[in-house]
Each structure stands twice: as C-alpha cells, then as structure tokens.
Amino acid sequence: MHMKASDHDHGPKTVPVTFILEDPESLTGDASKGTVECLGAVGENILEIALENGINIEHACGGVCACSTCHVYLEVGEDACNEPEDDELDRVEEAPGIQINSRLSCQTVIEDESPITIKVPAWNRNAVKEVPH
Numbered sequence: 001m002h003m004k005a006s007d008h009d010h011g012p013k014t015v016p017v018t019f020i021l022e023d024p025e026s027l028t029g030d031a032s033k034g035t036v037e038c039l040g041a042v043g044e045n046i047l048e049i050a051l052e053n054g055i056n057i058e059h060a061c062g063g064v065c066a067c068s069t070c071h072v073y074l075e076v077g078e079d080a081c082n083e084p085e086d087d088e089l090d091r092v093e094e095a096p097g098i099q100i101n102s103r104l105s106c107q108t109v110i111e112d113e114s115p116i117t118i119k120v121p122a123w124n125r126n127a128v129k130e131v132p133h
C-alpha cells in the first residue's frame with residue numbers, strides 16, 4: 001500500500017473541512033468547484049488538506065512560514081485549530097487583504113474534531129508574483 005508523506009503521523013480523517021474558493025478555476029482548474037467539502041485529521045494543517053483534495057493553494061516557501069502566499073481566512077473553527085505563533089502573525093501581516101481571521105494555511109493545524117470552514121481569496125494564486133524581492 002502506498003502512503004503519501006502527509007499521511008504519516010495523522011489520525012483518521014474525521015474532521016469536516018469546507019473550502020470556499022473565490023477563484024475555483026485557478027485553484028482547481030474547474031470553475032464549478034466554488035465549494036469543496038472534504039475530511040481532515042487532527043494534526044494536519046490546512047495547506048496539506050487543500051493539496052490532498054486538489055486545491056492548489058500557493059505555497060512559495062514550501063510550508064515553513066517564510067512567505068505569505070498560503071494566506072487564507074479561517075471562517076469557522078477558530079477554536080478547533082492551534083493559536084497562531086508570533087512568526088505566523090508577522091508573516092501574515094505581509095499578505096494582501098488581511099482580515100481579523102487571516103491565517104497562513106501551512107501553520108494552521110487542526111487540534112479538535114469540529115467542523116472547519118476556510119475561504120481562499122481570489123488573489124491567492126498570483127500573490128507570489130506580485131511580491132517584490
């Protein structure tokens with residue numbers, strides 16, 4: 001049996017996760033996928049769950065909290081996820097369109113089996129190309 005690396009050390013996938021995609025065509029290649037319902041596991045982060053389910057959230061640094069391209073809005077389930085660390089808060093401030101519920105998807109880890117809803121902003125896909133170096 002083959003397992004993806006991201007399946008290691010995670011429990012069974014029992015946490016309902018809903019992704020609301022403002023620009024489904026660029027994130028999934030399918031304009032009709034405005035909402036994607038899937039399951040995640042306690043211990044997984046939101047970026048992992050998105051990628052496993054065909055949602056190509058930008059992740060320029062590979063998920064190590066060194067960019068802000070994986071920025072999303074945690075619409076429902078704040079209490080079911082970890083608190084953001086200072087590093088994440090510093091990074092997320094660099095993202096365009098920051099809101100009170102802004103998170104970096106690679107740093108947002110499920111800690112509890114409550115439903116979670118994530119909104120992926122439309123500009124996510126191209127954000128990396130707009131950040132000057």
Ligand code: FES
Nearest residue numbers: 061063065070106
């Ligand atoms: S992928 Fe770079 S901070 Fe999340």
